[in-house]
Amino acid sequence: MGAVAALILAGLLAALTYVLCALHSIVWVPYRLERRLRCQGIRGPPRSLLSGNAAEYVAMTKAAQSAPLASFHHAFIGRAAPQYREWAARYGRPFGWIPEISAITSSMLDEWEVQGETRAEFEIDVNKEFHTLSADVISCVAFGSSYEEGKRIFQLQDEQIQLVILAMRTFYFPGFRYVPTKKNRRRHSLNKEIRNSLRRLIDINRNKCEDSKNLLGLMLSASKADNEFKMGIEEIIDECKTFYFAGKETTANLLTWATLLLALHQEWQHKARDEVLQVCGKNEHPNAETLSSLKIVNMVLKETLRLYPPALFVNRTVTRDVKLGKLDIPAGTQLNLPIIDIHHDVDIWGANAEEFDPSRFADGKSYHLGAYFPFGIGPAICVGQNLAMVEAKLVLAMVLQRFAFDVSPSYVHAPMMVMTLQPQYGAQLLIRKI
Numbered sequence: 001m002g003a004v005a006a007l008i009l010a011g012l013l014a015a016l017t018y019v020l021c022a023l024h025s026i027v028w029v030p031y032r033l034e035r036r037l038r039c040q041g042i043r044g045p046p047r048s049l050l051s052g053n054a055a056e057y058v059a060m061t062k063a064a065q066s067a068p069l070a071s072f073h074h075a076f077i078g079r080a081a082p083q084y085r086e087w088a089a090r091y092g093r094p095f096g097w098i099p100e101i102s103a104i105t106s107s108m109l110d111e112w113e114v115q116g117e118t119r120a121e122f123e124i125d126v127n128k129e130f131h132t133l134s135a136d137v138i139s140c141v142a143f144g145s146s147y148e149e150g151k152r153i154f155q156l157q158d159e160q161i162q163l164v165i166l167a168m169r170t171f172y173f174p175g176f177r178y179v180p181t182k183k184n185r186r187r188h189s190l191n192k193e194i195r196n197s198l199r200r201l202i203d204i205n206r207n208k209c210e211d212s213k214n215l216l217g218l219m220l221s222a223s224k225a226d227n228e229f230k231m232g233i234e235e236i237i238d239e240c241k242t243f244y245f246a247g248k249e250t251t252a253n254l255l256t257w258a259t260l261l262l263a264l265h266q267e268w269q270h271k272a273r274d275e276v277l278q279v280c281g282k283n284e285h286p287n288a289e290t291l292s293s294l295k296i297v298n299m300v301l302k303e304t305l306r307l308y309p310p311a312l313f314v315n316r317t318v319t320r321d322v323k324l325g326k327l328d329i330p331a332g333t334q335l336n337l338p339i340i341d342i343h344h345d346v347d348i349w350g351a352n353a354e355e356f357d358p359s360r361f362a363d364g365k366s367y368h369l370g371a372y373f374p375f376g377i378g379p380a381i382c383v384g385q386n387l388a389m390v391e392a393k394l395v396l397a398m399v400l401q402r403f404a405f406d407v408s409p410s411y412v413h414a415p416m417m418v419m420t421l422q423p424q425y426g427a428q429l430l431i432r433k434i
C-alpha cells in the first residue's frame, strides 16, 4: 500500500510540475514579454491564451495564398508572409517614431485646412508652424507619454534661449552674469525651474518603463548600468536640454527653408509632389518604406541643407600641435569650419553654386566629404541626423500631399543667424488646398 501511495504521490507531483511548467511557458512567459514590449510602445494583435496569434495567422495566410499572383512580379510579401504587411499597417512598425511624427503633422495640417475653409488661398507663416511642430516632435521623442510635462519644460527653455540670444548681442563684462539685474535673475530662476522640473519628471519615470524607447527611458536605463556608460541624474538633465536645443531649431529651419525654396521654384514643387503622390498616393501617410523611395524630396532637402545650412559652422579646439597641409597649428587654437562658406564655394559647386539645383544630389553624383557637411563631420557628427531627415521628409511629403504654395507678397527675404540660420521676419506663404 505504502509503495502504491508513494507511486501515486510521485505521479501527482510529476503532473503538478508539468502543469506548472506548462503554465509558466504558456501564460507567464508570453505575458511577461508582452508587458515589456508594450512598455516600449510596441503593439501587436490580441492573442488567445493557448494558441497566441496562430488562428489569425493561419486564416490570413490561407486567404493570401488562395490564388497565384496575377503576373510575374517581385512584390510578393503580401502573399508569402502577409502578416508582416497586415500587422505593420494595423499596429505600426516597432522601431522609429514615424507614426508619432505623422500624427503631430496631421493635426498641424488639419488646422491649416480649417483656416482655409472659407478662403481659396490663405497666408501662413510656416516658420512659426514648423517651430511648434518640431518642439512637439522632440518632446514626444524625448519624453514619450510624459510629453505634456516635457513640453512645458521646453517652453521654459525657449525663454532661456531668447535671453541667451539677447546676452550674445551685448558686450559682456567678465562677472556681469552675477550682478542681480532683472534679466540675470530671470535667467537664474529659469535654470533652477527647468532643472527641478526635469528632476521631478525623472523621479516619476524612474519606476515606470525604464527601458522604453523614448530618450528619457533610454537614459534612465543607462543610469542603472554598472559600466562606463552609467549616467548620473545631472548628466541626464543636461542631455535632455542639449537634445531640445540641438534638435528643435535646426529641423524647424530646414523645413522652413525647404518649403520657401519649393514655393520659389514651382517646377521642383511639382516634381516633388508628383513623386509623393505616385509613391504614397493622396491619402496614405508615408511610412518607413515609402519614405525611402522619395528620391526627389530627399534631393530637395539635401540642396536646402547646402544653400541654407541651419548650423552655419562648427568649431574645434586643437588639443595638440598639428600640421594641417603646410600650416603648423599650435595646441589651444580655435578652428572655425565655415559650413556655409564651403557650401556656397564656386570652386567646389561650380558657377551656379548660389542657385537652387537639387539635381546636384541625384543618384550616382558624388561630392567630396569635406565639401558638404550640414550635420558636422568626424566623431562629433550630429547624433540626430537620421531623425532630422526622417522628420523633414515626412513633414514635407505630407504638406505636398495636401497643399500647394507660393511665396506671399508679404515675405521679405532676410536670412540671419540667431544661433541657427533663420528668416528674420518669418516665412509667409500663400497656401491652397489641393
Ligand code: HEM
Binding pocket: 138, 242, 243, 246, 247, 248, 250, 251, 254, 309, 310, 311, 313, 314, 315, 374, 375, 376, 377, 378, 380, 381, 382, 383, 384, 385, 387, 388
Ligand atoms: C536639420 C537638422 C539638424 C542639423 C542641420 C544639425 C546639425 C548639427 C551639427 C552641425 C552638429 C555639430 C557636429 C560637429 O561638431 O561636427 C550637431 C550636433 C548635435 N546634434 Fe544636430 N542637427 C540637426 C538635428 C538634430 C536633432 C533632431 C537632434 C536630436 C534630436 C540633434 C542632436 C544633436 C546633438 C545631441 C549634437 C551634439 C551636441 C554636442 O555634442 O554638444 N540634432 N548637429
